[in-house]
Amino acid sequence: MERLLNDQIVKQIEGAFHQLKQPVQMLFFGSGKDCEYCADARQLLEEVAAVNDKISLKIYDIQTDKDIAEKYNVDKFPAIVIAAKDSEQISNLGIQFSGVPSGHEFSMLVNDLLLVSNRDSGLSPAVREFLKNLSQPVLLQVFVTPT
Numbered sequence: 001m002e003r004l005l006n007d008q009i010v011k012q013i014e015g016a017f018h019q020l021k022q023p024v025q026m027l028f029f030g031s032g033k034d035c036e037y038c039a040d041a042r043q044l045l046e047e048v049a050a051v052n053d054k055i056s057l058k059i060y061d062i063q064t065d066k067d068i069a070e071k072y073n074v075d076k077f078p079a080i081v082i083a084a085k086d087s088e089q090i091s092n093l094g095i096q097f098s099g100v101p102s103g104h105e106f107s108m109l110v111n112d113l114l115l116v117s118n119r120d121s122g123l124s125p126a127v128r129e130f131l132k133n134l135s136q137p138v139l140l141q142v143f144v145t146p147t
Helices: 007-017 038-049 066-071 104-118 125-132
Strands: 024-030 055-061 079-086 089-098
Touching: 007 104, 024 038, 024 066, 024 104, 038 055, 038 104, 079 104, 089 104
Parallel strands: 024 055
Antiparallel strands: 024 079, 079 089
16 A cells, blocks of 8 residues: 655654654544545554654544544544543543544644643643633534635
8 A cells, every 4th residue: 555644744744753752642433334534544644653652543443432432522433533641541632633634634633743742732821721710611623624
């Protein structure tokens, strides 16, 4: 199978991943049935995980691993969860992609891996304080479509 990431992109990712501090767990949820983009999404994640040993990848089938999908609030596929990994403890930080993160979304995937690895959102103290004072859950979803 032909690689999705060429040598130039891999070198750029290697450079960015020098900033990784803590391990990150990527969780991929796909399906062997009726999933046009699952193979591409999985291959992309496998190639990204191969770049640095602080990035690991677990593969799940959304139908046979329903309990795990529910635990991570995954209801679409292909889906990618970016989680913090501390030894065997996986912490869901709510970062999730649906579909194949290509184009601009690929740079966001790399950025999210860095954020999770550094265990810091980069939010200002004022924003952090505002978020602490929220009294109800907030669901924030960002939808992107290529043009």
